[in-house]
Amino acid sequence: MLELRNLSKTYGKHAALRDVSLGAREGEVFGLLGPNGAGKTTLLRIIATLLKPTSGTATLAGHDVLREPEAVRRLLGVVNGGMGLPARLTGREVLRSFAGLYGMKRAQADARIAELDLALDLGRTLDVRAGEYSTGMKQKVVIARAVIHDPQVLILDEAASGLDIFARRTLLDFVTAARQPGKLTLYSTHVMSEAEEVCDRVAILHEGALVTVGTIPDILAQTGERNLERAFFALVRGQGEAARAS
Numbered sequence: 001m002l003e004l005r006n007l008s009k010t011y012g013k014h015a016a017l018r019d020v021s022l023g024a025r026e027g028e029v030f031g032l033l034g035p036n037g038a039g040k041t042t043l044l045r046i047i048a049t050l051l052k053p054t055s056g057t058a059t060l061a062g063h064d065v066l067r068e069p070e071a072v073r074r075l076l077g078v079v080n081g082g083m084g085l086p087a088r089l090t091g092r093e094v095l096r097s098f099a100g101l102y103g104m105k106r107a108q109a110d111a112r113i114a115e116l117d118l119a120l121d122l123g124r125t126l127d128v129r130a131g132e133y134s135t136g137m138k139q140k141v142v143i144a145r146a147v148i149h150d151p152q153v154l155i156l157d158e159a160a161s162g163l164d165i166f167a168r169r170t171l172l173d174f175v176t177a178a179r180q181p182g183k184l185t186l187y188s189t190h191v192m193s194e195a196e197e198v199c200d201r202v203a204i205l206h207e208g209a210l211v212t213v214g215t216i217p218d219i220l221a222q223t224g225e226r227n228l229e230r231a232f233f234a235l236v237r238g239q240g241e242a243a244r245a246s
């Protein structure tokens with residue numbers, strides 16, 4: 001469903017993505033892992049049509065992100081930390097107004113809000129103004145807003161960052177429940193244990209390059225390590241040694 005071929009992005013002289021090729025399938029939660037600066041946000045912004053690659057191609061459900069950005073955007077729900085909420089509106093008003101933008105009727109919108117209330121434990125956030133939200137309340141409404149139209153592809157960029165353990169648990173359970181036939185969730189994080197819990201396959205990025213891609217058991221077997229964090233260090237160390245040897 002997602003195909004990236006030789007994707008590169010440079011900012012001035014700095015290479016944020018270096019020749020990344022990978023694919024993600026319908027029905028999976030696909031993780032993008034790497035430390036700060038690895039290139040995760042750059043990659044997701046290209047897929048979300050918010051940023052142009054310097055070279056290479058990206059297609060989503062057969063639509064090229066550069067040539068058919070509108071078709072790509074119609075498939076997407078995006079949570080990328082850059083989106084504020086209007087301080088004077090309640091969560092319910094925010095969600096109803098977004099549902100309206102997607103052409104949903106009031107009854108359909110309210111039924112969807114009720115579903116999301118259960119799935120994301122929205123509770124009182126629905127009736128409190130966004131200006132009074134804690135970080136966790138805000139993030140839940142931002143996520144509900146991103147999925148109000150039940151998108152085929154959901155992009156979550158560091159969506160758990162800043163959440164307390166309750167909100168984080170709700171988010172991880174929501175992502176697990178979002179794994180459904182025909183749907184794809186792209187989940188970026190620098191927290192390896194989150195990926196271990198929710199992702200079917202992961203791509204590990206380091207300094208803009210793809211280090212490896214596979215299921216977590218595959219990556220553990222490949223490195224002989226017992227968890228993803230140790231596997232990450234082993235892979236990055238191996239890459240550095242290979243570069244020095246060549």
Ligand SMILES: Nc1ncnc2c1ncn2[C@@H]1O[C@H](COP(=O)(O)OP(=O)(O)OP(=O)(O)O)[C@@H](O)[C@H]1O
Nearest residue numbers: 011014016034035036037038039040041042043190
């Ligand atoms: N607009 C920009 N101009 C210049 N350099 C940028 C810009 N955006 C990102 N970079 C650089 O590109 C590299 C990749 O950044 P990116 O935000 O994609 O990484 P990331 O893996 O999402 O990390 P983080 O978790 O810190 O957001 C970093 O070195 C970053 O400093």
